[in-house]
Amino acid sequence: MALTFEHWNPKTAQRFKKFIPTKGIDGFLGIRIDDVTPGQLVASFEVSDEMITMIGNMHGGCLSAFCDHVLGVVMYPVMPEGSWAATTEFKINLLKPVSGGTCTASAEIISMSRTTAVVRIDITNDDRLVAVAQGTCLIMTPKS
Amino acid sequence: MALTFEHWNPKTAQRFKKFIPTKGIDGFLGIRIDDVTPGQLVASFEVSDEMITMIGNMHGGCLSAFCDHVLGVVMYPVMPEGSWAATTEFKINLLKPVSGGTCTASAEIISMSRTTAVVRIDITNDDRLVAVAQGTCLIMTPKS
Amino acid sequence: MALTFEHWNPKTAQRFKKFIPTKGIDGFLGIRIDDVTPGQLVASFEVSDEMITMIGNMHGGCLSAFCDHVLGVVMYPVMPEGSWAATTEFKINLLKPVSGGTCTASAEIISMSRTTAVVRIDITNDDRLVAVAQGTCLIMTPKS
Amino acid sequence: MALTFEHWNPKTAQRFKKFIPTKGIDGFLGIRIDDVTPGQLVASFEVSDEMITMIGNMHGGCLSAFCDHVLGVVMYPVMPEGSWAATTEFKINLLKPVSGGTCTASAEIISMSRTTAVVRIDITNDDRLVAVAQGTCLIMTPKS
Numbered sequence: 222m223a224l225t226f227e228h229w230n231p232k233t234a235q236r237f238k239k240f241i242p243t244k245g246i247d248g249f250l251g252i253r254i255d256d257v258t259p260g261q262l263v264a265s266f267e268v269s270d271e272m273i274t275m276i277g278n279m280h281g282g283c284l285s286a287f288c289d290h291v292l293g294v295v296m297y298p299v300m301p302e303g304s305w306a307a308t309t310e311f312k313i314n315l316l317k318p319v320s321g322g323t324c325t326a327s328a329e330i331i332s333m334s335r336t337t338a339v340v341r342i343d344i345t346n347d348d349r350l351v352a353v354a355q356g357t358c359l360i361m362t363p364k365s
Numbered sequence: 366m367a368l369t370f371e372h373w374n375p376k377t378a379q380r381f382k383k384f385i386p387t388k389g390i391d392g393f394l395g396i397r398i399d400d401v402t403p404g405q406l407v408a409s410f411e412v413s414d415e416m417i418t419m420i421g422n423m424h425g426g427c428l429s430a431f432c433d434h435v436l437g438v439v440m441y442p443v444m445p446e447g448s449w450a451a452t453t454e455f456k457i458n459l460l461k462p463v464s465g466g467t468c469t470a471s472a473e474i475i476s477m478s479r480t481t482a483v484v485r486i487d488i489t490n491d492d493r494l495v496a497v498a499q500g501t502c503l504i505m506t507p508k509s
Numbered sequence: 510m511a512l513t514f515e516h517w518n519p520k521t522a523q524r525f526k527k528f529i530p531t532k533g534i535d536g537f538l539g540i541r542i543d544d545v546t547p548g549q550l551v552a553s554f555e556v557s558d559e560m561i562t563m564i565g566n567m568h569g570g571c572l573s574a575f576c577d578h579v580l581g582v583v584m585y586p587v588m589p590e591g592s593w594a595a596t597t598e599f600k601i602n603l604l605k606p607v608s609g610g611t612c613t614a615s616a617e618i619i620s621m622s623r624t625t626a627v628v629r630i631d632i633t634n635d636d637r638l639v640a641v642a643q644g645t646c647l648i649m650t651p652k653s
Numbered sequence: 654m655a656l657t658f659e660h661w662n663p664k665t666a667q668r669f670k671k672f673i674p675t676k677g678i679d680g681f682l683g684i685r686i687d688d689v690t691p692g693q694l695v696a697s698f699e700v701s702d703e704m705i706t707m708i709g710n711m712h713g714g715c716l717s718a719f720c721d722h723v724l725g726v727v728m729y730p731v732m733p734e735g736s737w738a739a740t741t742e743f744k745i746n747l748l749k750p751v752s753g754g755t756c757t758a759s760a761e762i763i764s765m766s767r768t769t770a771v772v773r774i775d776i777t778n779d780d781r782l783v784a785v786a787q788g789t790c791l792i793m794t795p796k797s
Contacts, residue, residue, distance in 0.1 A: 568721070576717070577713045600743070602741065
């Protein structure tokens with residue numbers, strides 16, 4: 222049941238892979254886009270001391286912000302040029318605490334119409350599955 | 366159907382209200398705890414340029430990280446001393462874009478057992494309801 | 510932050526209150542619409558032996574089907590005539606087991622645009638809060 | 654990252670595959686358990702006229718009740734004898750309308766501890782993906 226996509230913009234995909242965020246919550250986390258294929262995206266960030274709470278684990282908010290981020294980013298290369306994507310809802314299950322290493326998200330578009338898409342995300346931390354999420358992205362296309 | 370709580374630690378509540386986060390995702394957002402009563406919490410942060418994406422709106426991840434944060438914090442004053450709380454899952458609906466001003470979360474514990482609690486959160490941005498969330502917190506009590 | 514609604518069809522509301530479902534999952538559950546006001550709805554059903562599992566509690570699926578049902582029904586009186594509503598996603602927390610009595614859902618539209626609405630639902634069982642849900646409804650208006 | 658399970662009861666799995674529900678919401682839907690392996694389950698039901706609403710599509714509540722059902726059932730063969738499982742929360746995205754044919758759910762346990770498990774579910778309708786869900790099951794073990 223792999224999806225096929227009407228649009229695929231490899232330049233957008235390349236631009237994402239080269240992008241180093243210097244501000245914003247993606248800058249705070251230091252999110253890198255590692256790989257982009259039609260409908261799929263792999264992204265990662267290194268857990269820093271800055272993200273660890275008094276309890277000694279990474280703040281869960283880092284993973285939910287990460288989810289929100291990749292949920293939108295996976296959409297751009299498969300939308301018509303000039304469109305933009307906004308997460309409208311998602312649900313996350315935090316499975317295990319994280320205290321260091323690398324967090325890697327694999328996002329996959331599992332359903333897509335002209336106006337909306339449903340995306341699933343797996344987050345691993347050094348090969349342990351630490352979070353899973355599922356959410357909806359709204360697609361806004363430019364008025365012609 | 367207001368809940369009553371077996372534990373209530375006003376000192377914890379006071380400490381939260383005075384706390385100014387300097388690191389972590391709560392430090393990045395600059396979350397202040399404005400008010401704490403048994404089972405309820407109001408927290409807020411100012412939207413900064415740092416949080417705005419290229420599209421001109423605040424990154425949605427700021428609101429999901431905010432949710433994750435208040436979901437845990439609302440628990441502390443009503444848990445036995447020495448316990449800790451961890452968000453295990455939540456779902457957020459992002460209702461409207463945010464581009465400035467103050468974001469305020471009202472969190473309420475709507476169900477609580479010895480090991481788990483369900484919390485609901487409303488987030489407003491200058492009097493507009495911009496996000497609603499619902500999630501579960503795990504309560505870990507110290508072994509005696 | 511109470512919503513105001515552009516459309517309000519009291520006849521639809523009246524028709525719902527008189528409707529006795531004889532088939533479908535609403536017929537299986539025996540859902541009655543008790544009260545309808547703009548953006549709010551109260552509905553209920555009696556727990557029958559038929560719904561009890563081997564463990565002695567009501568099958569949780571009864572409450573999730575109930576949620577899905579009221580999530581759509583609350584929309585009809587506030588949509589343009591001839592529109593239809595479809596639940597696109599929701600999340601439910603099941604708080605307590607149910608083994609008899611009446612289940613009552615209070616649904617409230619908390620955000621609404623021309624194409625979509627977000628609804629929150631509380632389900633009580635004889636005055637105990639037994640489930641809470643939050644979800645999205647798609648609004649389809651007739652082509653003119 | 655396939656899970657390994659401490660318990661596996663093939664007799665429970667066999668019993669489920671032979672079970673024909675005559676009452677309850679699983680009886681209403683006519684759910685058959687088609688296949689059970691450690692941590693995975695395939696179940697299905699035939700869409701009947703009884704389940705179709707006035708709009709001509711199957712009531713969405715059938716799919717959410719179906720999810721709730723398989724979320725619990727997938728747990729039994731991998732829990733200690735005498736345990737029982739209860740869905741505590743789940744989230745479902747309804748992707749496409751269903752109007753006939755067979756609905757098939759594939760459920761997979763993606764995380765499991767002694768007290769809790771997270772399960773993902775895909776529902777297809779004659780080879781179209783029509784719903785995806787993700788939720789948590791509580792495991793209650795018999796007191797020894």
